[in-house]
Amino acid sequence: MKKRALVICPGRGTYNAAELGYLRAHHAAHGDIIATVDAVRAGKGQVTVSQLDSADKYTPSVHMTGDNASALIYACAMADFAAIDRAQYDIVAITGNSMGWYLALACAGIVDLAGGARLVNNMGGIMHQHGTGGQIVWSIVDDDWKISQDKMFFVSNLLKEVQTASHINVHISIRLGGMIVFAADDAGLKWLMERLPKDDRFPLRLMHHAAFHSPLLNHIVPMARAENPMTDFGAGEIPAIDGQGRIWSPRAFSHEAIYDYTLGAQLTDSYDFTRAVQVAAAEFAPDTIIVLGPGTTLGAPTVQALIASGWRGLSSKADFQARQQDEPILISMGMAEQRAWAQS
Template identity: 45%
Template sequence: MTRTAVLICPGRGTYNKPELGYLHHHHTERMDLFRSFDAIRAEAGQDAITALDGASRYGVGKYSRGDVASPLIYSASLADAQALAEDIEVVAVTGNSMGWYIALAAAGALTPENGFRVVNTMGTLMQQHLIGGQLVYPFVGDLWKNDPARKADLLGEVARINELNYHTLALSIDLGGMLVLAGDEAGLQAFEATHPVVQDRFPLRLANHAAFHTAMQAPVAAEGRARLGSDLFSQPRHPMIDGRGKIWWPGATDTEALWEYTLGHQVTAPYDFTHAIQTAAREFAPDLFIVTGPGATLGGAVAQSLVLGGWRGMTDKASFQTQQEADPFLVAMGRADQRALATG
């Protein structure tokens, strides 16, 4: 019996110390694919991803860099997407932030090698420019109860800070029960100074992250378009849900428009991951939501997005956990206790 699934690809921040060796541990049979990525890296004089993944030590300063993290995450995620059990039918693909690039390859709109070129180029450009930064702050509490008033207040504060002279701050990603904010140092510090620490760790600065999905990235987007032509893109094999909740359908995708979105709006405007997940649930009603590795942190944002959308009548963390324990429908391939649910 076939199980339908929406495939969800992660973004930056998911290849950390516990993930070192992910490619060698889970995907020895795909080393030829990884070596083709190494060849692309060699052309640019960059370290091979097989060597980076096979290193004996993990250092945050190195592995959180855009030109290192992005290709490693892409390789791990795409390999996971290729490792799904035969009874799983992918009905749609989406991703968070950089995960959109991976989704393009997982859905067939980019070849594995061209997807790698896009990710490696954009990750390298982001690192070279490193314009601004990001922080994370939740608007829901530990119970995941929707609090639209709290969210509106926080976004109002973001707008107020952004109006100050010599301050830039904006919404970067709508991420389940969390807001990812991006701006310059003055804008980020102003938010941190006026918002209390919650859940022992927020507001949380993200190391080596630029002000993704804001107008500050316009120079990176322009350089990306100059280096990556629209001829890299083709019709997807699976429907794709982008960071606005728009669905790109196989056989009906304007590949020029897809290129323009991917290296334009997607880079310089807010990314609504919550809406993408809710669209996936409502339009495709899958049996499973499968989050590819590396890491498993995106699972929480997926669960929160479903709860905030009232999927299957869920209204809080407890109702999600009840349904998940009875019949697991959210599978994180980066979790050892869940991986076999997707790989068979």
């Protein structure tokens, strides 16, 4: 009997030095997908994802910028999606984190492969050229991946303080499982780094990232709509859950509505990845959650979101690790030892 699978698509920041050569190593059989993305890039005079992936070394100033990273991640994730063994898994729903919403649209069939490549590539270029501000990540969980009420109280007070400070712009960009991602202008970024309690990892400033999912990107909306036509959006084949936890069921929404969200609120409002995962898990009852590569950073936030909602009685990091040994709850295709579980 097939297992029901929820697929989760990665966002920016997931193709790093360890992922160099990902397409070459894992997807020789999916040359058609890579060729489609390459053609979109070549048509705009850009270096292809094949060339980026086969570089001799990883160069942050090249591989991490939005105009290149976005298309690379798209190609890797779509090839991973195509590699999932449909004889083992019935894919019942798709969601993603941040830029991962564009990937989810393609996986769900709301845009086709080439349309998704154009959308991702266009948005990566616009953000690279016109994005403002930046992002900072801060953890809100304890060592066992349970939400710390003290940290949540601190965030609440921080946001109240921001409302009275006219010289800074700070917003919640993404609710990412056990982390809060803040979006801010330059003054706000400096203020956050001074105000947020520090440990050996957080607060973490994300390099080459603009103030995604905040009003600081209001100016991007008309540019995005000018570059991406509504005609690229279709009816879909698999339910997709967006960054507000809303379900877009196949043939049950208008092109105008999903276009308005994707190139509107998705850019300027907070992205609640936590809620998206919780809704998808509750409504579609997956047996397994498959996180597409590249990268391995989205597994922990996914599990943290499930712990917060008590999905199937999941209560802690230790509980997850014990269950994972018995029968995998989560498969991260960015991990060599796990991707084989998802493929034939």
